[in-house]
Amino acid sequence: MGIQVYGFWRSIASFRVRVALKLKGLPFEEIPIDILSGEQFEPGYAAVNAERVVPTFIHDGHSVYQSLAIIEYLDDIHPTPRLIPEDVKERAYARSLALMTIADAHPLVTPRVRNHLAEAFGADAKAIEAWGRHWTTEGLATYERLLARRAPAPFALGAEPGIADICIAGQVVTAQYLKLGLDAFPAVAVLAGRCFEMPAFATSHPFEQPGFKTASAPH
Ligand SMILES: N[C@@H](CCC(=O)N[C@@H](CS)C(=O)NCC(=O)O)C(=O)O
Structure with a gap:
């Protein structure tokens, strides 16, 4: 199956x-x-x-x-x-980095939240975009501070990409949707660039998916 x-x-x-x-x-x-x-x-x-x-x-x-x-x-x-390290401390660090997007930054910009902002609070498209830019920037800034404390070598946890890199790359894709520049987040930009040089990342990018080509909604 x-x-x-x-x-x-x-x-x-x-x-x-x-x-x-x-x-x-x-x-x-x-x-x-x-x-x-x-x-x-x-x-x-x-x-x-x-x-x-x-x-x-x-x-x-x-x-x-x-x-x-x-x-x-x-x-x-x-x-x-392995995408999540076996070492207990490294595993916890990898999950911490992952959850900053999965649990904190990304849920705030999902369609259900954007729709609720409009329906319950009357937010217009401009306000919803400002909301998305704010929380996406917060996520990028957190990653930038963390990467400054522990520099990628060359990926977030070491020689090979793992869950932390996947999550940081995803946060960068959200920034691309919102046309947010990465100048203020150089370590994030370099790490994401390194990821998207790899076919596994590049071919997974939303703009490379068949549905993107036929999408009628703004992105
Ligand atoms: N925390 C979930 C995210 C699930 C989620 O929010 N998915 C979004 C797309 S990225 C969705 O289906 N949203 C539908 C909606 O907001 O109505 C995960 O990491 O899998």
């Missing part, structure tokens, strides 16, 4: 899973769910994912949700190359 991923071209969480699968060389089928048009709420997908978000990862019929849990699962079923 192999691996299927319900995802969306623009989804940063889907990007994280896409990169992880490609770094491990695992073939997968991506099934698009258009989260901008509300397809995540249709009964078919709502039955697949109780939270009504992407990604949903399916391995031999077994479902896993949440990009961090999915990447941990991938390390368990296919340990090479």
Whole structure:
């Protein structure tokens, strides 16, 4: 049955899973769910994912949700190359870096939050964009401070890319959506540049996905 991923071209969480699968060389089928048009709420997908978000990862019929849990699962079923270190302290540091995007910065700019800002508080497109720019900048600034304390060598945790690099690269993609420059975040820019030199990252970029070419919504 192999691996299927319900995802969306623009989804940063889907990007994280896409990169992880490609770094491990695992073939997968991506099934698009258009989260901008509300397809995540249709009964078919709502039955697949109780939270009504992407990604949903399916391995031999077994479902896993949440990009961090999915990447941990991938390390368990296919340990090479490891994306989360085995060393306890390094693993905690890798998860800390990952969660700064997964738990803190990224959830604030998802469609459900942007839609709620408009519907419950009357925020217009300009206000919602300012909101997104603010929280995305906060995320970039946190990463920049952390990379200044422990310099990439050359990736966030050492010689090979892992979950921390995947998450930082995803934060940079969000910045690209919002046309935020990275001049104030040079360490983040260099690290992301290094990541996107690798085919696993480059071919996972949202703008490289088939759905991007046919997208009618602004991005
Ligand atoms: N924390 C989740 C993120 C899930 C999530 O918010 N996904 C977004 C796309 S990146 C989504 O499906 N949003 C739908 C919505 O906001 O309505 C993960 O890392 O997998």
